[in-house]
Each structure stands twice: as structure tokens, then as C-alpha cells.
Amino acid sequence: xxxxxxxxxxxxxxxxxxxxxxxxxxxxxxxxxxxxxxxxxxxxxxxxxxxxxxxxxxxxxxxxxxxxxxxxxxxxxxxxxxxxxxxxxxxxxxxxxxxxxxxxxxxxxxxxxxxxxxxxxxxxxxxxxxxxxxxxxxxxxxxxxxxxxxxxxxxxxxxxxxxxxxxxxxxxxxxxxxxxxxxxxxxxxxxxxxxxxxxxxxxxxxxxxxxxxxxxxxxxxxxxxxxxxxxxxxxxxxxxxxxxxx
Amino acid sequence: xxxxxxxxxxxxxxxxxxxxxxxxxxxxxxxxxxxxxxxxxxxxxxxxxxxxxxxxxxxxxxxxxxxxxxxxxxxxxxxxxxxxxxxxxxxxxxxxxxxxxxxxxxxxxxxxxxxxxxxxxxxxxxxxxxxxxxxxxxxxxxxxxxxxxxxxxxxxxxxxxxxxxxxxxxxxxxxxxxxxxxxxxxxxxxxxxxxxxxxxxxxxxxxxxxxxxxxxxxxxxxxxxxxxxxxxxxxxxxxxxxxxxxxxxxxxxxxxxxxxxxxxxxxxxxxxxxxxxxxxxxxxxxxxxxxxxxxxxxxxxxxxxxxxxxxx
Numbered sequence: 435x436x437x438x439x440x441x442x443x444x445x446x447x448x449x450x451x452x453x454x455x456x457x458x459x460x461x462x463x464x465x466x467x468x469x470x471x472x473x474x475x476x477x478x479x480x481x482x483x484x485x486x487x488x489x490x491x492x493x494x495x496x497x498x499x500x501x502x503x504x505x506x507x508x509x510x511x512x513x514x515x516x517x518x519x520x521x522x523x524x525x526x527x528x529x530x531x532x533x534x535x536x537x538x539x540x541x542x543x544x545x546x547x548x549x550x551x552x553x554x555x556x557x558x559x560x561x562x563x564x565x566x567x568x569x570x571x572x573x574x575x576x577x578x579x580x581x582x583x584x585x586x587x588x589x590x591x592x593x594x595x596x597x598x599x600x601x602x603x604x605x606x607x608x609x610x611x612x613x614x615x616x617x618x619x620x621x622x623x624x625x626x627x628x629x630x631x632x633x634x635x636x637x638x639x640x641x642x643x644x645x646x647x648x649x650x651x652x653x654x655x656x657x658x659x660x661x662x663x664x665x666x667x668x669x670x671x672x673x674x675x676x677x678x679x680x
Numbered sequence: 681x682x683x684x685x686x687x688x689x690x691x692x693x694x695x696x697x698x699x700x701x702x703x704x705x706x707x708x709x710x711x712x713x714x715x716x717x718x719x720x721x722x723x724x725x726x727x728x729x730x731x732x733x734x735x736x737x738x739x740x741x742x743x744x745x746x747x748x749x750x751x752x753x754x755x756x757x758x759x760x761x762x763x764x765x766x767x768x769x770x771x772x773x774x775x776x777x778x779x780x781x782x783x784x785x786x787x788x789x790x791x792x793x794x795x796x797x798x799x800x801x802x803x804x805x806x807x808x809x810x811x812x813x814x815x816x817x818x819x820x821x822x823x824x825x826x827x828x829x830x831x832x833x834x835x836x837x838x839x840x841x842x843x844x845x846x847x848x849x850x851x852x853x854x855x856x857x858x859x860x861x862x863x864x865x866x867x868x869x870x871x872x873x874x875x876x877x878x879x880x881x882x883x884x885x886x887x888x889x890x891x892x893x894x895x896x897x898x899x900x901x902x903x904x905x906x907x908x909x910x911x912x913x914x915x916x917x918x919x920x921x922x923x924x925x926x927x928x929x930x931x932x933x934x935x936x937x938x939x940x941x942x943x944x945x946x947x948x949x950x951x952x953x954x955x956x957x958x959x960x961x962x963x964x965x966x967x968x969x970x971x972x973x974x975x976x977x978x979x980x981x982x983x984x985x986x987x988x989x990x991x992x
Contacts, residue, residue: 448784452773459772518768524734525762526785529754 445528449536457510457540466501471548474498487560487642489617491570492635494552496613499577499634500606502545507538507585508602513595520676530676534586542582549574560642569641569652576659577634581609583666584630590673593680605630633658684743685710685832685863686731691740693726700726702887703740708880713854713864715874717967718884719975724867725765725836727884731865732762732834744832758787761830765837767821771810775801775820778809779827786828798853799823814841822850826857833857835866839873851876871967883974890974895967902965902973904939906946908932908957918949939964 458464474494514520514537523533553574557565584605592601612629616636619626626632633655640648640655686708693701701723708714718724730737733749733756742749749756769778779792789795796802799819804812812820818841825833835854839847847870854877858864868874874881875895882892891898903922912930922936936942943962950957 442784442787444784448781452770452777452781455777456770456772514770517771518764518766519770520768521734521766522764522768523785525732525757525764526782527754527758527787528785 442527445526446532446536449523449528449533450540453510453537453540454544457506457544460510463506463510466506467544467548470498470501471552474552487563488635488639489614491553491556491560491642492613492617492638493610494556495549495573495577495638496610496631496634498545498548498552499581500609502548503541503578503581504585504588504605504609505598505602506541506544507582508588508592509595509598510541511537511586511589512592512598515589515675516594516678518678524676538582538586541585542578545578546574563642566641566644569637569644569648572652572656573634573637573641576637576656576663577630580630580659580663580666583663583670586674587666587669590670590675609634627654628658630659630662633662683709685745686714686865687741687743687746688727688731689741691727691730691737691742693723693730693735694738699738700887701730701737704884704887704889706882706889706892708863708865710863711858711861712879713858713866713877715878715881716865716867716884717869717871717874717881717971718867722884723887724884728834728836728865728867732760733757734762758828759831761786761825761828761833763821763825763833763835763838765840767817769809769817769820772808774806774808775812776805778820779805779823782824782827788829789827790829792827795823795827796820798826800849815843815846818842819846819850822853826853829860829862831863833862833864835864837867837869839868839870847873871971875967883971885974885977890977891970898970899965899967902970903935903937904962904964905969906932906934906936906939906943906960906962908946908960910950910955910957914955915953918945920945 457467474497477490477494511520520533524530553570557567588598588601588605592598608629609631611631612626613631613635616626616629616632627636636651636655639645640652645651684707686706688707689705691701691704692699704723704727706714716724716728726735729735731742731744731749733742733744733753736750744756745759747756749760773781775796776792779795783789783792793802793805796805799822801816801819801823804816809817809820818838822835822838825835833854838854839850842850851873854864854866858877864877866874866877878895880892880894881898882889883898884890891901906922910930910932912928914930917924917926917932920934920936920942921938922934922942925933925935934942934946939962946957949955
């Protein structure tokens, strides 16, 4: 037959659109996605001075990474798997990798959009402060990738969307707890810098209140996040399933 | 084009230490409908998913269009349509959104609305999928599986949960695809479905193919039946080719390979003695008889190999 085969070009946009529709039709996700950045933005207006800038900005970034990326990826992938939707998508022309990447990309893009709003407000309020936007971008990108892959890995241990409320706790603790601790204690908190939250916070610190050796610090933070991402990839390869778990 | 669209040889599939498919061999020729029958847990779905390329075979060889459907997925998958046992719809998408998503996922798809028209779901296009009835979901499923006019169509229990009218409509749709030259691999619980649609069929039991062939070949494996009742004190029956069972109440059950001649002898005998045969029934074995025979043959020795197995 002379018909062109392989992945149709429209597949990825269609998958993204369907997934965005599904996300926004889920009330919990829709409310979190729209209200969270607004509330966090309002919180920022209460912050004043550079001493508070690092914890305030870091916690906003981490909250969005934790909830919009990590929790959403875990919850939605688990429920798509449990309703056999993942398996169905595997029956069409696009490869399983294309399908998975498209589904994960939607919460990731949503988070980047939220962060853009929140950080735009934040940077305006902190206007007198000199901010290295590049470091902020690095924090957002590296953090988003790490949390997305970790979300995929967590689905391997999650049997239902409700179960995700429990299985996501350890990593959320590492993310938010590590970040909060690192923000309060400061750059000296070595062990906390090895948590994903600590590394993101440190990147934010490099952006807002750079001390000595910013580049070394940035590289360390990126290496830490890469390490967590790699760990998540290894776990995901072993545990990710396309079919419902009983 | 390959004459043999599907070629399965010595395929085994295991989940950990459990072997769901234990050495299966069959082939499907272009344009035919091959039905895979079997009890729950016989390994039908596992075998089907292996042929679909959704899982690799643990052992043995699977070829679809002459290629390994697992290793060379991207070449095989676009030419097939798959209807899974569980539909796997996203409940919050509408019917039309679902078909549109699928149109983007397969090459050369039909118009979504025309596809919905074919399965009688056009009037439900704005309804969210979670609100559809079981039968409507199955019809939507069939619309998606056939959306790209696949050369090879897999149907895993396509009419389970349908009312008789929808089932008939689905059969017509499948018959139409067959007429256009589509090759079909079907699993079903409904023997009538296999009898109506299948060119060839196989009966699976405990991970093996117990019996396969055309419908008449498969039916020939099981004896025809003659049944009637006579008065308890009626004289003895004539010598017959088949096996006779007669109980104290006068009920007679004959299993025979030569239905016509045995029936003649029985009728001659009844006329000679002036005996009334009440509730007389004579019929060829049905697929149901064959199916039950396979099930009852459980645990008999010598049932290790497939296809050549004979049983009574």
C-alpha cells in the first residue's frame, strides 16, 4: 500500500489538547492551577526586603513544582493508567515514549506558565534588587524536569489517584521541607542542599542574593538536581506500568 | 502483499512463573476472520496482545505482515486497528473529542462524524464518554478501531455487553469490513458470533490451542446427537454405529459419527415395533458441544500437543 505510515504529525498536539482538557475538567486541578499562582502572588506583596526575598521566591517556585508538576503528574498518570487510557493510547501509531512525554508535558507547561506569572509579580515587587534571571530560569527548568520524572517514577508505587496522596508525601517533604530548611538556615546548610528543594532554593539564592563562588554553587545545585532526575529515571524504568495495578 | 497476514509459531507467554500461553501455533490468511474461542483465563487476551505487539512473546515467533510486531512496532502498528477488552476511554472527553483525538493518532483516518454515523452514535457526539451506556462505549470503541481502515483488525470480545440488536449491527459492520478485504482476529465468548463470522477458528484451553480449523472441521471433531424418549418396556435398540445411552426411564441419547444412517435405523426400528419416539431430536454437533467437550477433557492424559488433539 502506498499510504504513509509512522507517527502522524498531528498526534502530539492532539494529545496535548486532550490532556489539557482533561486537566481543566478536573475541578481540583483546575482550581489549584488558577488559584495557586494568584494566592502565592498575593503572599509576595507581604514580603519586604532582600532578607525575605530568597525564602519567599523559593517557596513559591517549590510549591508550584511540588503541586502543579509532581503531584499532578503522579495523580493524572495513575488515574489514566487505572482507567486503561494509557494502554489505549499505546494501541495507536505514536510510540509509547511520545505518548508519555506528551502527557507529562502538559502539567510541566502549566507550571512554567504559573511560574512566569508568579515570578513576574515577584520580580516587580523586588524591583530595587538586582536579580539574575538566568539562575531563576535554571531553577525553574531543572526543577520542572526533576519533578516531572519523579512523578512518573512515583506512579509505579501508586495504585490509585487517592493513593497518590500518600505516595507523594516523601518526595514532597524532600522538596518543600528541604527548601524551607535551606532557606531559613542559609547557604551553610550542606546536607539540605543535597535535597531537590535545597538545590532549587540555592539556585534562587544565586539569582537574588549571590555570594562568593556563584558559578560553583550553581553547578553543584544543577548536579544535585540531575542526580535526583537520574535516580527517578532509573526507578521509572523499573516500575512504570502501562496497565492498571490491582 | 503477504498471503499470511499473521503467523504465530511456538509462542509462549509468561507472567513471572505463570505461563499464560503455552506453545501456540496458528496463521491467518489475508481477508479471513479468525476467531479465538476459549474459557475465561484460557490465555486468549494474552495471546491477542502478543500478536498486537503490546507485549513480547517469552518464546516463539510472531509475525504480522511478515514482521515482528513488538520489535518493528512502528512499521506494523499503523496498519492495524485494535479494540481492547477494556475500552480505556477518558471519561471526561466528549464522544466527538475522543474520535478527533484518535483521528490524529492514526494515519489516513476517516471523517470523525461519518465514523460515528456508522456505529449509530452521531446523536451522542457532544456527550461525555463517562455518560455513555456500556453498549454505546463498545460501539465507540469499534468506531475508533476501524477509523483508519486497518488492513488487520483485532477485536477482543467486541460485543460483550451489547444488546442483541447492537450485536447484530456490529456483526454487519465487521462483515462489511471483511467484504472490503480486511483481515480480522477476533476473540469472543459468544459461540454464535464465531459461527456466523469466522472462516476459521481455534479453541483455546489452559494456554494451548485444543482444536482449530474451519467451522465444519472443528464440528466434525464432536459427534452428532440423536435424542428421544420411549416407553421403559420398549424392545432393545438395533445395532448402531454410535454410542447409545439409555436410562431406566426410557430416555435415549446417541452420540454418533454417522448421523444419517443411525437415524434411519432408529426410524426403521420404531416403525417396525410401532413405537412412538417422543421429543425426537437429531442434529450435528454445535460449537457449544465442541466447546464443552474441550472443557470437560480437563486433566485427561495426552492433551499436551495442540491441533492434533482428538477428543470425544
